[in-house]
Amino acid sequence: MSHKAGFIAVIGRPNVGKSTLTNELIGQKLSITSHRPQTTRHRIHAIDTTDDYQMVFVDTPGMHIGNTKAINAYMNRAASSSINDVDIILWLVEAGKWTKEDARVLEHVSKAQVPVILCVNKIDKLKDKQAVLPFLAEIGQKYQPDDLFPLSAFNKPDTKTLRTLILKYLPEQGNIFDADYVTDRSEKFVVAEFIREKLMRHLTDELPYDLTVEIEQYELDGEMQRIAARIFVDKTSQKSIVIGNKGEMLKLIGTESRQSIEGFLQRKVFLKLWVKVKQGWSDDKRSLASLGYD
Ligand SMILES: Nc1nc2c(ncn2[C@@H]2O[C@H](COP(=O)(O)OP(=O)(O)OP(=O)(O)O)[C@@H](O)[C@H]2O)c(=O)[nH]1
Ligand SMILES: [Mg+2]
Known part of the structure; x- marks a missing residue:
């Protein structure tokens, strides 16, 4: 296989598990997480390099509505601008929970020019696993992503499969950053x-x-x-x-x-x-x- 590398934006409304998934995908705790919405405030690169590929995940603040302070504008801007200049978008939603903020994210995602993998996260929280099917159907009516992937960010086989899926869309090119680089942040x-x-x-x-x-x-x-x-x-x-x-x-x-x-x-x-x-x-x-x- 030839070498692949690229940027993958991780976007979605607050609290859907973007930072948790980013950490799981690179196998290291880098981006902070909490049970509260609007935990992430800054865009951060989380980089996973192997012999075969370099995946540069761009974790972003949750896109939100309702708060109008300067810091909220800063966070929303950091998130929406991340959709540009990436090779792939991972859009996260939470299984069974579609909100107005997800609809706002959809407005941004539908303008994207790159492949979109729609990750339906936290399926472990559903009592009945089959319950995800009507939710997938409901989302399918709103938007057709390049791939639709239900998962739990904490489930290792799930994140492994997701990595393979990402690799499918990653462009062929050499490393973007030095192989020992983990983040763009100090x-x-x-x-x-x-x-x-x-x-x-x-x-x-x-x-x-x-x-x-x-x-x-x-x-x-x-x-x-x-x-x-x-x-x-x-x-x-x-x-x-x-x-x-x-x-x-x-x-x-x-x-x-x-x-x-x-x-x-x-x-x-x-x-x-x-x-x-x-x-x-x-x-x-x-x-x-x-x-x-x-
Ligand atoms: N049960 C369950 N909880 C999850 C899963 N993924 C994330 N969480 C939890 O969801 C909460 C939010 O996770 P974060 O990763 O901080 O969410 P985020 O999308 O980065 O949130 P913001 O930075 O606020 O936009 C945390 O309490 C996580 O532990 C999952 O697959 N299953
Ligand atoms: Mg976060």
Whole structure:
């Protein structure tokens, strides 16, 4: 077989499992995931290279409607622009759940000039597996993709079959990136995201949407990576919630973040977290740009 390589955009509404599937497809935790919609905020490349192919997955924020802050516009733009300049689109929907946001994604997908594989994810959640059939038929009435693939992102045989399917559409060409490249993002970016993941997972209500993370110190000290990160919140009242009773919440976030950062960097990590109020950051273009949203 000749060598194949290309870009594969992973798109869909929030919470359908795009980042989970991206991580499973490359066999490494790179993109953050949580049970909450709008977890991913930035486009990120996740690269899988073998002797035969290089697949560059482009994980994207969930396309959404209803929120009109500058950060939501940024996220929607990052997602919709990813449809251009790729070789294949993986469009994810959730089995049995078609929403207005899926319809919005469909508007974008139907303009695409490249093969589209429609992945119907989370089939493990269906009590009766046959129940996916009417859902597939319903979607088939709205859109005819090049391939329709029901799966569970956590199921290894499913992701293996999906990889084979992707390979079918991948163009013949040499590697786009060096073979040892895993992402286009810096270590610092991934580290900040891993911290934000723990915040997304542990904090409730609107708070996870009102915060962002910035790395202030990133230094190698012998074998140890020294990291200081600042968590920006929107309001003073949110600062005490992130810190928690006797600092317990921040301690928990710190411990879990450090463990997953150590797994990613494969070295010991010393992590220090701070919380700072920066009012209105998520609806202010200048603040957004200074915090890496540009
Ligand atoms: N049961 C089940 N849960 C899944 C599956 N795939 C993903 N999930 C869960 O769905 C939730 C959302 O997953 P994410 O990967 O963060 O979803 P996303 O599409 O990247 O979401 P945004 O970044 O917010 O757009 C998480 O709790 C995942 O564990 C699946 O196949 N089955
Ligand atoms: Mg995501």
